[in-house]
Amino acid sequence: MHDFVFPAVTLPDSAPALRQQVREFLQREKDAGSFTPRQNSWSDGDAAFSRKLGQAGYIGMVWPKAYGGHERTALERYVVMEELLAGGAPVGAHWVADRQSGNQILRHGSERARQLILPQIAAGECFFAIGMSEPDSGSDLAAVRTKAVKAEGGWKISGTKVWTSSAHRAHYLIALVRTAPKEDDRHAGMTQFIVDLKSSGLKLSPILNIYGAHDWNEVVFDECFVPDDMVVGEVGGGWNMVTSELAFERSGPDRFLSTYQLFLAAMDKLGDQPDARAVNEIGRFVAHLTTLRRMSTSVAGMLTEGKKPILEAALVKDIGTAFEREIPEVFRQLMPSEPSMEEDRVDFESLLGMGMLKAPGFTIRGGTREILRGMIAKGLGLR
Ligand SMILES: Cc1cc2nc3c(=O)[nH]c(=O)nc-3n(C[C@H](O)[C@H](O)[C@H](O)COP(=O)(O)OP(=O)(O)OC[C@H]3O[C@@H](n4cnc5c(N)ncnc54)[C@H](O)[C@@H]3O)c2cc1C
Structure with missing residues (x-):
C-alpha cells in the first residue's frame, strides 16, 4: 500500500519579498488598465500580458539562464504562480508552455528544440497546446490512434486530436502519437512530437464551450511532417514521459x-x-x-x-x-x-x-x- 505522506515545506527566505514584488507588479498593471482580475485566469490568454510577465522574469523561472530562464527554485516559482492566480492575472496564453511543455523540452528535447523554443517561452512570446485526447481516447490515453510514420529526416503524422485548448492561439502543440503498433504492452510504441502549428498538413477547427466561446480545437493531421529534432525524448518512450509529467500538471x-x-x-x-x-x-x-x-x-x-x-x-x-x-x-x-x-x-x-x-x-x-x-x-x- 502506498504511504500518502505530505511533509511540511518551508518556503524560501526570498518568498515574502518575491510575493510583494508580484503584488506590486499586478497593482501597477491594474492601475494602468492592462487587466481586470478574472477567475480561471490560467485558461484565459492575453499575449501582451504574457510578454510583460516574460520581461519581469516570471516565466521559465527555474530554467537555466542559457535557455532564457532565471535559475530560481521551484518553490520561488510556486510563490509567483499562486500570487498571479490569486490576483486573477490573465496568465493563460503561456501557462501550458511554462508549466509543462517547456519542462519536457528542457528534460527530453533535442538541443536545437531547447535553443529555439525555451528562450521564446521565457520571453512570453511562445505558447503551447496539449495534443493528447482523441475522439475515442480521453481517459484511456493508451488507445490513441493518431500515428507517425518514419520519413526522410523526420516523421509524418496522421490522425485527429480533440479538446486541444487554445491551439488556435498557440505556436506549437505537443502531440502524443503512436509510432509502433499496439502489442502486448499497450503503453509501448508511443512518442511525443513538438508540432509547429503553422505546418502544412494540419487543419484546426473550433470546438465551442458550453457558453459558445472558442476554447478548444479539433486538430486533423494529414501526413503532417515533423523533423527528427522535434521528437521529445526516445522514440517509443512517450508513455513514461507523459505519466511522469502528471505530478507537475496536477x-x-x-x-x-x-x-x-x-x-x-x-x-x-x-x-x-x-x-x-x-x-x-x-x-x-x-x-x-x-x-x-x-x-x-x-x-x-x-x-x-x-x-x-x-x-x-x-x-x-x-x-x-x-x-x-x-x-x-x-x-x-x-x-x-x-x-x-x-x-x-x-x-x-x-x-x-x-x-x-x-x-x-x-x-x-x-x-x-x-x-x-x-x-x-x-x-x-x-x-
Ligand atoms: C476544460 C477542458 C480542457 C481540456 N483541454 C485539453 C487539452 O488541452 N488537450 C487535450 O488533449 N485534452 C484536453 N481536454 C480533454 C480531457 O483531457 C478529456 O476530456 C478527459 O481526459 C476525459 O476524456 P473523455 O472526454 O474522452 O471522456 P471519457 O474518457 O470517455 O470518460 C467519460 C466518463 O467516463 C469515466 N471513465 C472513463 N474511464 C473510466 C474508468 N476506467 N473508470 C471509471 N470511470 C471512467 C470518466 O471519468 C468520465 O466521467 C480538456 C477537457 C476539458 C474539460
Missing part, C-alpha cells in the same frame, strides 16, 4: 484557485455581518484552502527533491478541483441572485454566472475525478 495552485476571485467577491457581497450559515461555509472553505495549499506546496517540495509524487498529485487535483467547483455551487445557494454571463465584469453576479458554466470542466481537464480516484484507490490497496 499538483499546482491552478488546481484549486480557479474560482478564488468569486470567493473574494462573495465575501465582499456578504459584508461585515454574514449570517451563521455563511460564516460556516466561509470557515469551511478557508480550512480547505489552507490544507490544499499545504498539500500542494508539499508536492512542490517533493518534486524539487526529484521524487515522483504522482499519487499525491492526483489527490491534490481531486480534492482541489472539487473545492474550486464547489464555490459557485455553495454561493449560488447562499445568495440567490441572477447570474450574469458578462465575462469582463468582476462583480459577484458575473463571476457566479461564469463560474457555474466553467466549473464542470475543472474536474474533467487533466484527468477526470473517476480516473484520479481509481489511481488513489489502487494506491490505498483498495482495488
Whole structure:
C-alpha cells in the first residue's frame, strides 16, 4: 500500500519579498488598465500580458539562464504562480508552455528544440497546446490512434486530436502519437512530437464551450511532417514521459484557485455581518484552502527533491478541483441572485454566472475525478 505522506515545506527566505514584488507588479498593471482580475485566469490568454510577465522574469523561472530562464527554485516559482492566480492575472496564453511543455523540452528535447523554443517561452512570446485526447481516447490515453510514420529526416503524422485548448492561439502543440503498433504492452510504441502549428498538413477547427466561446480545437493531421529534432525524448518512450509529467500538471495552485476571485467577491457581497450559515461555509472553505495549499506546496517540495509524487498529485487535483467547483455551487445557494454571463465584469453576479458554466470542466481537464480516484484507490490497496 502506498504511504500518502505530505511533509511540511518551508518556503524560501526570498518568498515574502518575491510575493510583494508580484503584488506590486499586478497593482501597477491594474492601475494602468492592462487587466481586470478574472477567475480561471490560467485558461484565459492575453499575449501582451504574457510578454510583460516574460520581461519581469516570471516565466521559465527555474530554467537555466542559457535557455532564457532565471535559475530560481521551484518553490520561488510556486510563490509567483499562486500570487498571479490569486490576483486573477490573465496568465493563460503561456501557462501550458511554462508549466509543462517547456519542462519536457528542457528534460527530453533535442538541443536545437531547447535553443529555439525555451528562450521564446521565457520571453512570453511562445505558447503551447496539449495534443493528447482523441475522439475515442480521453481517459484511456493508451488507445490513441493518431500515428507517425518514419520519413526522410523526420516523421509524418496522421490522425485527429480533440479538446486541444487554445491551439488556435498557440505556436506549437505537443502531440502524443503512436509510432509502433499496439502489442502486448499497450503503453509501448508511443512518442511525443513538438508540432509547429503553422505546418502544412494540419487543419484546426473550433470546438465551442458550453457558453459558445472558442476554447478548444479539433486538430486533423494529414501526413503532417515533423523533423527528427522535434521528437521529445526516445522514440517509443512517450508513455513514461507523459505519466511522469502528471505530478507537475496536477499538483499546482491552478488546481484549486480557479474560482478564488468569486470567493473574494462573495465575501465582499456578504459584508461585515454574514449570517451563521455563511460564516460556516466561509470557515469551511478557508480550512480547505489552507490544507490544499499545504498539500500542494508539499508536492512542490517533493518534486524539487526529484521524487515522483504522482499519487499525491492526483489527490491534490481531486480534492482541489472539487473545492474550486464547489464555490459557485455553495454561493449560488447562499445568495440567490441572477447570474450574469458578462465575462469582463468582476462583480459577484458575473463571476457566479461564469463560474457555474466553467466549473464542470475543472474536474474533467487533466484527468477526470473517476480516473484520479481509481489511481488513489489502487494506491490505498483498495482495488
Ligand atoms: C476544460 C477542458 C480542457 C481540456 N483541454 C485539453 C487539452 O488541452 N488537450 C487535450 O488533449 N485534452 C484536453 N481536454 C480533454 C480531457 O483531457 C478529456 O476530456 C478527459 O481526459 C476525459 O476524456 P473523455 O472526454 O474522452 O471522456 P471519457 O474518457 O470517455 O470518460 C467519460 C466518463 O467516463 C469515466 N471513465 C472513463 N474511464 C473510466 C474508468 N476506467 N473508470 C471509471 N470511470 C471512467 C470518466 O471519468 C468520465 O466521467 C480538456 C477537457 C476539458 C474539460
